[in-house]
Amino acid sequence: xxxxxxxxxxGGPAEKTGAGLAKTMMPVxxxxxxxxxxxxxxxxxxxxxxxxxxFDAATRHIQDVGSDQLREMGYEETHPLWIVRRTMVDLxxxxxxxxxLRMRRWCSGTSNRWCDMRVRIDGRKGGLVESExxxxxxxxxxxxxxRISDDFIEGxxxxxxxxxxxxxxxxxxxxxxxxxxxxxxxxxxxxIDIFDHMNNSVYxxxxxxxxxxxxxxxxxxxxxTIEHDLPVALGDKLEILRHxxxxxxxxxxxxxxVDRPVTTLTYAVGDExxxxxxxxxx
Numbered sequence: 001x002x003x004x005x006x007x008x009x010x011g012g013p014a015e016k017t018g019a020g021l022a023k024t025m026m027p028v029x030x031x032x033x034x035x036x037x038x039x040x041x042x043x044x045x046x047x048x049x050x051x052x053x054x055f056d057a058a059t060r061h062i063q064d065v066g067s068d069q070l071r072e073m074g075y076e077e078t079h080p081l082w083i084v085r086r087t088m089v090d091l092x093x094x095x096x097x098x099x100x101l102r103m104r105r106w107c108s109g110t111s112n113r114w115c116d117m118r119v120r121i122d123g124r125k126g127g128l129v130e131s132e133x134x135x136x137x138x139x140x141x142x143x144x145x146x147r148i149s150d151d152f153i154e155g156x157x158x159x160x161x162x163x164x165x166x167x168x169x170x171x172x173x174x175x176x177x178x179x180x181x182x183x184x185x186x187x188x189x190x191x192i193d194i195f196d197h198m199n200n201s202v203y204x205x206x207x208x209x210x211x212x213x214x215x216x217x218x219x220x221x222x223x224x225t226i227e228h229d230l231p232v233a234l235g236d237k238l239e240i241l242r243h244x245x246x247x248x249x250x251x252x253x254x255x256x257x258v259d260r261p262v263t264t265l266t267y268a269v270g271d272e273x274x275x276x277x278x279x280x281x282x
Contacts, residue, residue: 021171021225021257021278022253023088025088025090025130026108026118028104028106029159030104032106034106035105035106036068038065038068038103040101040103041098041101042095042096042097042099044097045057046061048208053096053127054204054208055091055204055208056201058089058204059201059204061101061103062087062131062133063201065105065119066082066135073155079149081139082135082137084133084134084136085227085228086134086170087132088131089129089131089223089225090131090222090223091221091224092128092130093123093126093221094127095127099123099127100123101121101123102123102124104119104122105117105118107156107158107159108159108160108162109162109163110148110153110160112148112153113146113148114137114145114148114165115134115135115156116133116160116165117132117135119132134167170227171225171264171276171277171278173266174242174243174264179243179266180243184237184238185206185240187233187235189234191234192233197233198236198238203228204224204226206240207226210265210279214263214279220281221282223278223280226275227275227276229273230272239267240265240266240267240268241266242263243264243266245262245264246261247261250262253278257280260281262278263278263279264277
């Protein structure tokens with residue numbers, strides 16, 4: 001992929017030089033005292049029929065390791081509510097059943113109300129999943145973005161030099177008129193979390209449904225990115241609009257992706273877009 005790499009400075013934080021849907025993720029600054037490092041076994045509910053760690057399970061682990069790091073840093077009480085705006089996941093090599101997961105989490109960019117957090121998941125057998133998520137700190141009373149405390153930000157910035165992180169959407173929704181297909185996706189009670197919205201990991205269950213129909217994509221490393229616009233609530237009539245853009249047909253995803261097909265999934269309730277996903281081979 002013809003994109004800029006992240007540049008690591010000896011003895012200091014890595015600097016981010018790439019951007020966009022085809023960005024190269026920041027490498028783990030290891031060893032580093034501010035990289036949260038933990039392990040746990042891969043369970044049977046985490047894998048598909050072939051034994052591969054599923055995207056929805058991986059994103060549950062990404063959420064869980066975030067909660068664990070927040071607790072470890074001592075900010076669970078003062079910064080308890082976070083909402084993910086975008087998650088990018090690279091399946092580099094499949095992690096398989098009965099493996100053991102090593103998860104490392106660190107900050108790759110900050111602002112005063114949100115941050116980019118990287119999570120690298122390694123399997124002992126060589127499997128690898130990389131991820132980066134844009135998290136917004138939420139005020140409990142107003143339910144809007146809240147300022148991160150100065151001491152918290154100081155800790156986050158020890159692994160990055162990016163301290164003016166801004167939100168920029170990488171994806172735009174597809175229309176019903178030219179969709180390759182439109183499928184209903186029933187929202188279940190078990191999909192709803194403590195925010196009374198469909199949990200982030202459930203959006204990745206939708207991705208798994210579509211990947212089952214595209215086995216050719218699973219033969220090579222691939223990237224899946226989901227951007228959230230509005231929450232999905234219980235009772236919503238959620239539909240998934242699929243669009244397939246052949247290689248060379250569009251530059252809407254940036255110049256680095258014109259050489260490969262890109263599939264998008266638009267999560268819609270009526271005329272309202274809830275989220276958009278993009279899937280392509282690396």
